[in-house]
Amino acid sequence: MTSTAPALPFPVTPRRPGDPEPDLFGFSLVHRALRSGCRLLADAATGIAAGGPCPPGRQRAVVRHAAAVLHEVHVHHSREDDVLWPVIVASAGDAVDLGPLSDDHTALQGVLDRARAALARFAQDGPAQAGPLAAVLTELADELDEHIEEEEREVFPVVRRYVSAGDFARVETRFREGTGLRDLVFVLPWVVDACRTPEERARLFAGAPAPLRLLLTAVQRRWTRRRDLVAGA
Numbered sequence: 001m002t003s004t005a006p007a008l009p010f011p012v013t014p015r016r017p018g019d020p021e022p023d024l025f026g027f028s029l030v031h032r033a034l035r036s037g038c039r040l041l042a043d044a045a046t047g048i049a050a051g052g053p054c055p056p057g058r059q060r061a062v063v064r065h066a067a068a069v070l071h072e073v074h075v076h077h078s079r080e081d082d083v084l085w086p087v088i089v090a091s092a093g094d095a096v097d098l099g100p101l102s103d104d105h106t107a108l109q110g111v112l113d114r115a116r117a118a119l120a121r122f123a124q125d126g127p128a129q130a131g132p133l134a135a136v137l138t139e140l141a142d143e144l145d146e147h148i149e150e151e152e153r154e155v156f157p158v159v160r161r162y163v164s165a166g167d168f169a170r171v172e173t174r175f176r177e178g179t180g181l182r183d184l185v186f187v188l189p190w191v192v193d194a195c196r197t198p199e200e201r202a203r204l205f206a207g208a209p210a211p212l213r214l215l216l217t218a219v220q221r222r223w224t225r226r227r228d229l230v231a232g233a
Helices: 027-050 054-095 099-154 156-162 165-176 180-191 198-204 209-230
Strands: none
Touching: 027 054, 027 099, 027 156, 027 198, 027 209, 054 156, 054 165, 054 180, 054 209, 099 156, 156 198, 180 198, 180 209
């Protein structure tokens, strides 16, 4: 694993005993959003395939929402492979084997590719193609649930023990690089929607710049309407 890993994104200093642990709250929220987004789409497509209403407005909402979710799943796993995994290996050495999780990413990419193809057919033909779309989205949601649960169970304790708080903060910064305004308009309310309590939302926005809060105010209602339309609410 170490010999084939991508180059380090920055110089790494492993965590020393007594140093503060990295804060995995934001990362956990992103995982929660990825899982909820894929499950929402799987359930929506399954309902449409079973005869649920799907007027053109809902069809367009499903297509747009799904395209954004599938893109973010791909981006997240690519950045784990390219940024987080090398930092973990450099910090923890032989204490962790990331090979199985990297293999999961490869398998998930195949499902993502099939989901995009099914989504294109649904965009063109509508409810007649909801069955194949529902099948592949359900497969994706199930596999993503299993993968993230394994990652949080196996990798998070290693990160807390071996990766320094500063290096993990740099990892999160690298994850955010390349996220343009168009992506942020979707991702920001999506991650906020993953907050389960007001306390989590307050923690997410602690120290956040005012423009980010203003952006959320501007886009959250529209995002929520489209989420509900996708769900058939």
